[in-house]
Amino acid sequence: MADDQSIITPGYTYGSVTQKISSIVLARRTPWGWMVGFGISFLLLTLLMVAVTYLLVIGVGIWGINVPVGWGFAIINFVWWVGIGHAGTLISAILLLLRQRWRTSINRFAEAMTLFAVACAGMFPLLHLGRPKFFYWLIPYPNTMHLWPQFRSPLVWDVFAVGTYMTVSFLFWYVGLIPDLGTLRDRSKSRAAQIVYGIFAMGWRGSAKHWHHHEVAYLLLAGLATALVVSVHTVVSFDFAVGIIPGWHSTIFPPYFVAGAIYSGFAMVMTLAIPMRAAYGLQDFITMKHLTNMAKVMLATGMIVAYGYMTEIFMAWYSGSRFEQDMVVNRMTGPYASLYWGLILTNILLPQALWFRRVRSSVLLLFIVAMSVNIGMWLERFVIVVTSLHRDFLPSAWGMYYPTMWDWATFIGSIGLFLTLLFLFIRFLPVISIFEMRQILPEPQRKESA
């Protein structure tokens, strides 16, 4: 049994770590649990396909958005998904630079989660464009219209931020995968698998020269990704903060968005890691130590988020601005008050349970808290987007926003897309970085057999 403090159960060797992780991928039989999970995810993905098809045929009028709430679910979901992605980069890049060795067994699938979450996120602004077929107008390219994107607009910054984030996340993930793809190439029995893994391993031989350059590249990418990840949610928060709407126009937005992103991301990593380690028997590699550490990161970032909420309220009072003050009162007592208090409950109050060691060492309770934060962070974006827009300066311009079934179908469908990609990843690629796991093992000494 692993005690609370070890990041890997003792007794593993290079060979057994390799065998244990790669056998999840190379097993001939697909487990029935995977089939069921993939089937459900794929059904949800189909729901997304239907919703998107209907949207492309009819237009954004099928959603609940209208004047004054023009953003609605599309932007709520966009921000929610991008935020979730941030934990992957934090775990893989920032914790690497900080030499936190416990990151090793969770970084690979956290990075995959980042990629898939950003893919889900990127979809929403494009669908929200109204004329998605012209999405490429956001990219600067020489064109016969002699037009350029408006580089002073946060929405164009978003294209660059999210596009770069997607690309760099992919590169980082792939560079880390290359040595493991070599392992899969060398271990797989079927010719087809050898060829496919061989192509993607690109002839990796693990020579001292390869490792030398690989380590340098990996560290450089980690440094670049660290700077990038902070910038991405900052730019996302600019979408709001640069606008003059009460509740948006505030300088607390960038730091508190970044903290919220990491908070929600760790909650999602926890949500995925807990069932996965149980299903594949990976408790030796993803130990209680990992879950406890993640819980502590959640507690810390959650407190920053709570501070952000309090600052918003304080600044509304301190600014003396009638509109800011009304915005806060409206959030707390207006038509969406139940969502605001739900947000406080799920995102701030319930996660305080993580102060207790008993909660941090219970897998079930951790899972419940993580789910609570997933919901809470979504509610946060709902509150920011909708309550700010629906009542701004002039009461004559006020209105209400209600999501339609197509809003829900697209949102739930995007979860289907996310889970489908995740299930495919679990089946075809190593969910734990094998070569990095070998590195955290003690070097085999003369007495023991390797």
Add this chain to the structure above:
Amino acid sequence: MRPSRRLYGLMAEFERPDDLRKAVRAVREQGYRRLDAYTPLPIDGLAEEMGMHFSWLPLIVLTAGILGAIGGFLMQYYASVISYPLDIGGRPLDSWPAFIPVTFELTILCASLSAVFGMLALCGLPRPHHPLFNEPRFVLASQNRLFLCIESRDRRFDREETRKLLESCGPSGVYDIEDK
């Protein structure tokens, strides 16, 4: 043996990183230079032991990052000041603070792309085939064994002498690697 087969090198297999380190040191002391070690994980200090102290990669990445920053800013400047000036309430066309986010993102993008492609180029990848893959034992180089290969093009390479030297390092096996 067909005449087209020539010897690529001699490869010794080890089980412990320490033995490999010692072997590399011993072989280098004998003056061998055309050699490489193949391991399932990066071994601390091995690259230094083999005389690789320097990597061009940071310089490549820095250059690409600077080019990305300059290029990104100039693109926005050209678009907003020269090619498509928009007078919005008489505000300055060269509104450089608004160009910083995109400049920053393009810096990171160019630097990251160059880090990956630079690494692949310096490693000589992709290279789907290599003589080492002819040796069946070599699949273990990505799992749990460590290998040291001295290439036949080394000036000091001698089939018998080199084999003796490798065997003196206490490997669990020494193999001929043929270039088919």
